[in-house]
Structures are given as C-alpha cells and as structure tokens.
Amino acid sequence: MISIDQLQQxxxxxxxxINQLRIYPGLTMLVGPNGAGKTTLLKLLATVEKPRKxxxxxxxxxxxxxxxxxxxxxxxxxxxxxxxxxxTTYKLLVYLAELKGVFQTEPVDRLIRDFRLESYRNTxxxxxSIGVRRRIAIVQSLLAQPKFLFLDEPLNALDxxxxxxxxxxxxRYALGRIVVAAVHELNEWEAAANRVLWLEKGGIRFxxxxxxxxxxxxxxxxxxxxxxxxxxxFPEKGVIFMRETEGGLFVRLVADRVPFPGLAEVHPSMEDAxxxxxxxxxxxxx
Numbered sequence: 001m002i003s004i005d006q007l008q009q010x011x012x013x014x015x016x017x018i019n020q021l022r023i024y025p026g027l028t029m030l031v032g033p034n035g036a037g038k039t040t041l042l043k044l045l046a047t048v049e050k051p052r053k054x055x056x057x058x059x060x061x062x063x064x065x066x067x068x069x070x071x072x073x074x075x076x077x078x079x080x081x082x083x084x085x086x087x088t089t090y091k092l093l094v095y096l097a098e099l100k101g102v103f104q105t106e107p108v109d110r111l112i113r114d115f116r117l118e119s120y121r122n123t124x125x126x127x128x129s130i131g132v133r134r135r136i137a138i139v140q141s142l143l144a145q146p147k148f149l150f151l152d153e154p155l156n157a158l159d160x161x162x163x164x165x166x167x168x169x170x171x172r173y174a175l176g177r178i179v180v181a182a183v184h185e186l187n188e189w190e191a192a193a194n195r196v197l198w199l200e201k202g203g204i205r206f207x208x209x210x211x212x213x214x215x216x217x218x219x220x221x222x223x224x225x226x227x228x229x230x231x232x233x234f235p236e237k238g239v240i241f242m243r244e245t246e247g248g249l250f251v252r253l254v255a256d257r258v259p260f261p262g263l264a265e266v267h268p269s270m271e272d273a274x275x276x277x278x279x280x281x282x283x284x285x286x
Contacts, residue, residue, distance in 0.1 A: 001025075002045065002148065002178060007054035009044060011037045016044075016202040018054070026194030027174040029210070030182040031274060036199040038182040039079060042150045045180065046076035058148060072101065075141035079152040079182075081133050085126035089117055089136060092125060093143065100144040111139045114169060116162075130157040138166060142173070149173065151181040155188075167192050186270035193270075198277070206277065214273045218280045221272050223252045224263035234259055240275055254279075 002023040009016040016037040030038050043049040044056060047063050047070060055062055063070045084092055093108045102108075112118060115135045120128055125136070134157050141149060151170075155163045170179055171192040180197075183189055196213040198206040206213065221240070225248045231239075234253065241252040252266070253259065254276055268276065 001059065003057040005055055005057075007044070007051055007056070009037075009040055009049070009052050011035070011040045011202050014202045016040050016199075018204060021197075021204065021207065023178055023180065023197075024195070025174070025176055025178050027171060027179045027181065027189075027192050028195045028197055029186065029189050029193040029270075030180055030197050030199065031184075031186060032199035032205075035201075037202040038199055039152055041199065042076070042152050042180065042182060043078075045148070046074055046150045047071055048076065048078075072144070073147045075144070075146035075149040077137050077141045077151040077154050079156065081130070081137055083125045083133060083136065086124060088122050088124055089128070090121045093136070093140060096140045097143045102144050107143055107145075111142055115139050116165065131159060131162060134158055135162065135166070147177055149177065149179045151179070153182055153184065155183070155185070163188060186274055190270045196270075198274075210270075214268050214270060217268060217273060217276050219254045219256055219276050221252065221254055221266050221268045221276075222258060222263040223250075223266045224260075225249065226251055226260050226263070230260050237279060240272060 004018050004021040004023070007016065007018040012035060030041070032038055040049070044051055047067065055064065058070050058073065061070055087095065090108065090112070093112070094105060097103070097108055112121060115138065117132070117135060117139070120132055125133065128136075134154070138151070138154055141151070155166060158166060167189060170181070173179060174192075174194070181189070190210070193210045195209055196206060197204065225245070227248050231242070231249055231251070238254045239251060240254060243250045254272075258265070
C-alpha cells in the first residue's frame with residue numbers, strides 16, 4: 001500500500017492538496033482534465049519531485065528516509081519521451097536494465113517479445129515512430145519488475161492493437177502490485193481498472209472501486225431515436241452522443257427520468273459515469 005498524508009504541491013495557478021489517500025494493489029485509473037494535477041501526482045509518486053509539504057509512504061517506508069531503496073522498486077513512464085536516439089532498441093534497454101541493477105539479458109529479451117519489438121531490436125531509436133518509442137518507454141519501466149508502476153498517458157501514439165496489447169499486459173502485471181495510470185480514454189480501461197481516482201483542480205473528487213464509479217450516479221443514461229424537434233427541447237449539455245440516421249437522430253443522453261417516449265435506459269460506461277459526475281451540479285430536467 002502507498003499512503004499519502006497532508007500533501008500539498010504547487011500546480012500552476014493552484015495546488016495539489018491531498019489530506020489522506022491510500023493506494024492499494026491493483027490498477028488505479030487516474031482521471032481528470034488537463035491541468036488537474038495528474039502529472040504532478042505521478043511525478044511525486046515516482047519521486048521525480050519532492051513534496052513541498054506532507055509525506056508519501058511506500059509499504060511503511062518514506063521516500064525521504066529510504067530514497068534509493070524506494071526508487072529501486074518504482075517504474076515510471078512520463079508523458080514526454082526522452083530516449084537516447086543514437087542507441088538501438090536492444091542496447092538502450094540493456095543499458096537501462098543495468099542502471100536498474102538487472103544484469104541478465106533474459107528480462108530484456110522477454111519484454112521485447114511481449115511488446116512485439118523484435119523487428120526493431122537493432123534499429124536506432126531516432127528512426128522509430130512515436131508509437132514504437134512509447135512501447136519502449138513502457139518496457140523500460142518494467143525491466144526491474146517494480147512493485148510500484150506509474151504511467152502518464154502510456155497509450156499515447158499507439159494504434160488500437162498496440163493499446164490492447166499494453167492494457168492486457170498491465171492488467172496482468174497489476175496482480176499483487178500497485179499500478180497507477182493517468183488516462184483520457186476511460187472506456188478502453190474498463191475491464192482493467194480496479195479503482196478510479198478523479199482529480200479536479202488539485203483536489204480529489206472521487207476515489208473508490210471501478211464498480212462504484214459506474215453505479216452510484218446521480219442521473220441515468222438513456223438511448224434511442226428522437227426527432228430534431230425533441231432534441232431542441234433537451235439541454236445540449238445532457239447529450240453524450242448523437243448520430244444522424246434516415247429515421248431521425250440516434251442519441252445517448254443523461255436525465256433523471258426518461259426524457260422522451262421510446263428511449264431505453266442503458267448501463268453507463270466509464271466515460272458516461274465521468275460525464276455525469278463532472279456535470280452533476282447542473283440540472284438535467286427537460
């Protein structure tokens with residue numbers, strides 16, 4: 001478990017303020033708008049930044065007291081990639097593994113296979129696409145099999161197949177370990193996430209299980225066909241999705257009760273839950 005207590009850290013025009021937070025084994029999905037403090041929190045967890053106030057404890061060890069030991073158990077993927085461009089994929093990963101105290105090449109070979117990087121093994125980093133570099137960044141974070149893994153938008157620039165590959169791997173990896181991933185596309189992590197942590201302007205708006213995130217909502221989700229006239233009578237802010245068809249408009253929207261005849265209540269997705277929670281203070285009445 002990771003414990004955060006009385007944490008305060010400047011983030012732009014405001015500050016990240018967390019009185020108490022416990023992060024448990026499993027995959028925690030870190031969500032919130034740009035500038036909410038997600039990157040700052042991940043950098044603090046990864047010991048890239050030092051807290052101005054408060055403390056972070058990793059399995060009863062505080063980073064301020066046992067920094068080398070704590071860092072040896074941490075893997076980190078920042079949002080901005082900085083890799084040694086003149087090195088080949090294999091030489092870079094072997095070099096980074098040695099810096100992490102891993103002197104066998106088997107972990108490097110295994111991760112290269114797991115993330116389908118064999119064809120880029122002897123290619124210089126500067127010749128690789130951003131997506132391939134992103135996979136290499138994820139691999140380097142896993143070389144020492146860290147107990148704590150922190151990822152800032154790890155799927156950026158990956159195609160759909162690569163995204164599924166990474167999520168599947170991280171889902172398995174999170175068993176018995178702590179993985180925290182800042183994400184924007186919530187739905188693709190739905191089957192992977194054990195918990196959700198929502199930050200807004202430096203404060204925690206929600207922290208709990210993934211099922212709780214979806215089901216304990218102040219409004220419901222409805223789906224079906226409506227006319228343009230009906231749409232004009234409904235608040236625009238309540239429309240999640242709309243598609244024009246030959247028979248009218250197919251919509252997915254939020255309301256406390258069925259807004260129009262013929263619409264059916266549907267189970268909310270992770271994205272729907274975020275949509276509802278973010279605008280819960282507004283009225284959805286028609």
